[in-house]
Amino acid sequence: MSKICAKYIFRTLFRIQEHGSTNATFTNVHRRYASSVNSMSVVYNEYGNPNKVLKTENCQLSKCLQADEVLVKMLMAPVNPSDINMVEGTYFMKPKLPAVAGNEGVGEVLDVGTNVKSLKTGDWVIPNQAGFGTWRTHAVADYPRLRKISNDIPPLSAATIVVNPSTAYRMLKDFGNLKPGDVVIQNSANSAVGQSVIQIAKAWNLRTINIVRGRDNLDDLVEQLKQLGATHVVTEEFSRTPEMKELIKSLGAAPKLALNGVGGKSATELLRHLASKGVMVTYGGMSRQPVVVPTGVFIFKEVTAVGYWNSQWNIENDTSPERDTMFEELCDMIRECKLIPPPCEIFELENYSEAVRSAMEGFQGKKKVLSMQDFQ
Template sequence: MQRAAARALRGARTLPVRARSAGTGPPPRGLLYERHGEPPAVVQLKDLEVAELGDSDVHVKMLAAPINPADINMIQGTYATLPPLPAVGGNEGVGEVLEVGRRVTALKPGDRVIPAVNGLGTWRTRGVFPQETLLKVPSDIPVPCAATLSVNPCTAFRMLADFESLAPGDSVIQNAANSGVGQAVIQIAKASGIKTINVVRDRADLPKLVERLMALGADHVVTEEMLRKPEMKDIFKSIPKPRLALNCVGGKSTTEMLRHLQPKGTMVTYGGMAKQPVMVPVSAFIFRDVRLRGFWMSQWRKDHAQGEPRLRRDGMDRDSVTSMMDALFQLIRRGQLSAPACTQVPLQDYKAALENSMKPFTSSKQILLL
């Protein structure tokens, strides 16, 4: 699987046209960057050439792909893993299979697929990818849901499942609650009977944001400033203190959120939007024995890749990928998990989409229509 992922990264380059399928339709286009820098300045819409369709490859027509913070960081050159340059941007999206190699049996033309690995370069109209780097998505999953499924909902699902044994009636506290992961946490927790305390930054349209998160199933929405106020005690008159805290911010937000965690509770850090370190009082370790963990969805996928040895460290194995995706599909079908608030943008308007995705207090995810 890791070798397949490496091939996929190399496939993000512009390659000679040797594919049987390359002659069908207009030449593919994609958002290419040849150097690292600020995305609106370095990303360009260019014609691409399709790589040769190998026996185990799949030719995909991309339908839609979101712009995520990790995509921005990759282009800036600050992410933990970077594709070789030049590269096509985008780690997430949904596409339709056009053609498959002769050894591909799990997919056929007309199937819908999403990435199974990072770095595929999804901001393109067409591409050829190794079959191991793709996951099949049922056709009844709406395009916006499928396009935004492989990163944020999977991250939310794993963090809710893997660090604490939560039962109906338990509670979780999270910051950046209006993010893609935050919205997925609210919905998945609601479907499981788990209460959520959702922390957001104060802003001009706060009442509107609170209303939207409550409509998703949030039990409480508070600002970072409210975390320090005595009124927080009122929340815990009706629900227990959280056993799990999910941190995507860092800095003071994390420290204040940690104060409300139960003794022996766990805080999982999966992002650092404030670009500040996680500060934890010594007393939290000594007197409350809190646990600090980290989570990266890309690493989880590597650890649970199909064909890899079973990993007993966390009690899971490669079958977890299938069971997780099936659970998410069922939530979507039942109307319990929807796509995050999004703005659909034609590919040619990519610069505006990139700029909007980088603005502060952004609650609407930019989705490129391909």
């Protein structure tokens, strides 16, 4: 077992003590209420700067559920870039206002309506689609809006499984027709998606070339990514040198698949390194620069450049067996410690503003995650 894996299991299964003491034993909690339960939510009534438009709101949720309803106690929810963009009003998907913030998270079922057969008290659930509103302590929702997830995995893994691991899984599964031994190249390799790509690729016996930005602690980052399973880790600067071509040559095959989360010149370099008839999938644009494709790679290498948006895939595959299979395989990897989340900072929900402010300050190496466990 790697040092990273052992540390992760200890922190998520026993006790997390960052930004408040948070008990991470999540079963059989908060059942001592009568006809209603007090819920605190992080809401916004207008789009804008999250530091200004977000606020907390308290309300009483009735325990007298309608036939199709489920009462959920939220456990954990991350602060993702898409959450910030949705509050700002710059995300492609815009919820109806007023709205509860947060697209991803995990909760425990406290009670179900008489028509609900797929869920029972004690089950863990994740949102079935984006826009659910996970930054709250409790929710009442119709059961189709929820999806059961295994409750024998760490809560942090369950809370962060919908966006980043799923995006990585689908891109590796659906593009490039990959086989064991094939090479995948990606930029933004130290992002949450990038770290999921590294781990899933290793589990599937794929080799990875991982491009990161140069930094002072580069050696530490390289070691972290290699512990996760990265085959090679190089900088953006190195990827533009003749030595990069030698590295690819030493692998015996050029990358069949490139994953682009940056855009701009970084995406152009990925295309240059692709094998003939290779595929580049763009899932993000951290540089806020357009993807520029050299004419030669289209004509002479016949590469394909496509985009991927995980939320759209979820909508199109709402009831697909392929979606069930994906979550089952991801949970298997988590149980086997082949897939762990990136380093995280845990904030109690009442300190959401600190978590949001920190998340908006730029890359810091740790994902911000809200915990609802201490709410009474």
